[in-house]
Amino acid sequence: MKKMIITCALVASASVMSYAQHAASASAPASANAANNQVMAQHMAEKNTKMYEKQLGLNAEQYKKVYDVQLNMSNQMMALRSAGAQPGEGQVMQMHMYQDQQMKTILTADQYKKYESTRPVAPTRPAGAPQPAIH
Numbered sequence: 001m002k003k004m005i006i007t008c009a010l011v012a013s014a015s016v017m018s019y020a021q022h023a024a025s026a027s028a029p030a031s032a033n034a035a036n037n038q039v040m041a042q043h044m045a046e047k048n049t050k051m052y053e054k055q056l057g058l059n060a061e062q063y064k065k066v067y068d069v070q071l072n073m074s075n076q077m078m079a080l081r082s083a084g085a086q087p088g089e090g091q092v093m094q095m096h097m098y099q100d101q102q103m104k105t106i107l108t109a110d111q112y113k114k115y116e117s118t119r120p121v122a123p124t125r126p127a128g129a130p131q132p133a134i135h
Contacts, residue, residue: 037082041074048074055118056111069102 049067052058058066076095100119104112 034082037078038075041071041078044074045070052115056107056114058111062106062111065106066103069099069106073099 045067048070049058049063052066052070053063056062073095080091103115107115
């Protein structure tokens with residue numbers, strides 16, 4: 001019985017603390033969130049660009065251009081999320097199509113073939129199937 005009470009107390013205190021942390025982060029100044037989003041976008045863009053540099057053998061000029069494309073993509077995703085919206089399938093697909101167009105102008109034909117082969121293919125749903133819920 002004693003263990004049960006202690007366990008319940010721990011669970012209750014953990015949930016209260018997690019709520020307090022969420023409330024504190026939600027009340028953070030907008031400028032701090034924007035700066036944090038920019039740093040995260042730059043980090044994601046750099047990570048993706050380095051991956052493409054390794055896979056595709058980018059030169060210095062291509063690296064900078066691919067970084068700019070990746071940074072633009074990351075900033076768009078962060079802007080959508082910071083506005084409280086979850087990007088829908090259509091929005092993400094449009095952003096990827098634009099990214100692919102940009103990459104095609106930057107990369108050589110051989111590099112672009114490799115780029116296309118490394119892109120994950122979205123699973124297709126049967127017509128009329130319900131859209132999966134995002135939590």
